[in-house]
Amino acid sequence: MKLDLLDTLRQQNPIVFNISNFVTVQDVANGLNALGASPIMSEEVAEADEMVGLSSAVCLNLGAFTQVQVEQIRKVGELANQKHKPLVIDPVAVGAVAYRKQVAVNLLNHFHPDVIRGNAGEIAALADVEWNAKGIDAGEGAGDLEAIAKACAQKLSCVVILSGPTDIITDGMRVVKVLNGTPLFQIHVGSGDMLSSIVAAFCAVDEDYFEAAQTACLVFAAIGERVAKATPNLGAGSFSVQLMDGLQLTTTAQIEAIAAYQ
Numbered sequence: 001m002k003l004d005l006l007d008t009l010r011q012q013n014p015i016v017f018n019i020s021n022f023v024t025v026q027d028v029a030n031g032l033n034a035l036g037a038s039p040i041m042s043e044e045v046a047e048a049d050e051m052v053g054l055s056s057a058v059c060l061n062l063g064a065f066t067q068v069q070v071e072q073i074r075k076v077g078e079l080a081n082q083k084h085k086p087l088v089i090d091p092v093a094v095g096a097v098a099y100r101k102q103v104a105v106n107l108l109n110h111f112h113p114d115v116i117r118g119n120a121g122e123i124a125a126l127a128d129v130e131w132n133a134k135g136i137d138a139g140e141g142a143g144d145l146e147a148i149a150k151a152c153a154q155k156l157s158c159v160v161i162l163s164g165p166t167d168i169i170t171d172g173m174r175v176v177k178v179l180n181g182t183p184l185f186q187i188h189v190g191s192g193d194m195l196s197s198i199v200a201a202f203c204a205v206d207e208d209y210f211e212a213a214q215t216a217c218l219v220f221a222a223i224g225e226r227v228a229k230a231t232p233n234l235g236a237g238s239f240s241v242q243l244m245d246g247l248q249l250t251t252t253a254q255i256e257a258i259a260a261y262q
Ligand SMILES: Nc1ncnc2c1ncn2[C@@H]1O[C@H](COP(=O)(O)OP(=O)(O)O)[C@@H](O)[C@H]1O
Pocket: 118, 119, 120, 136, 137, 138, 162, 163, 164, 165, 166, 167, 180, 181, 182, 183, 184, 185, 186, 190, 191, 192, 193, 195, 217, 220, 221
């Protein structure tokens, strides 16, 4: 685990280009900014070439697209591959909505992601494993999560993060598990979207995307855990405020002190 990547990220302040969704776009922008990256968003395909060109990483969130936006997402994904910019995909709710899975699978025929980050329901759907996803949430299933994450990574030849109470990060062969976190993440819509964009930010500062992905998961989960423990009776509203402060103010040493992974 390369925790010093957080210091590198804060020194380099990489530009991360996000196609976000209208629900969580502000959380994603502010989360990246607070941590030490430089977010930029766009909904216009005409500026895709310039946007990808000026960015150090790209995060495509499939949370709430229109057909016009699918064209933009495809173009940006293709450009990211052509310009060798790290590309992260967040396949929101592909396990719950057949149309979304169809769109996601079609997009993945046009470009190759370096990292896919989703919850159990989303990663199971991409791996074609039986699972009862619940809307944007993981839902329930009987399968082994590590095996599902590995199957998805092997099928799509990329790093996969299956997030949840334990984050499972795999390149299809190697597996790292991040045990930090807090259940408060579940009552804040946008936790997963923030994590996906933060994964892209770490990929901007380390070409080893397996390392970048696991560090991003540890940093995000440990900061959430730390702020949750620091404030008694934290609720959904104040957690999101504390989380933003934590992303800005938590040091590498403070994360190292509570880091739990295997
Ligand atoms: N019950 C939980 N306990 C601890 N951490 C959690 C829990 N549920 C989710 N997380 C954390 O929340 C973040 C978002 O993950 P997740 O909830 O799986 O994404 P999504 O919002 O896309 O469903 C990750 O950092 C994950 O580790």
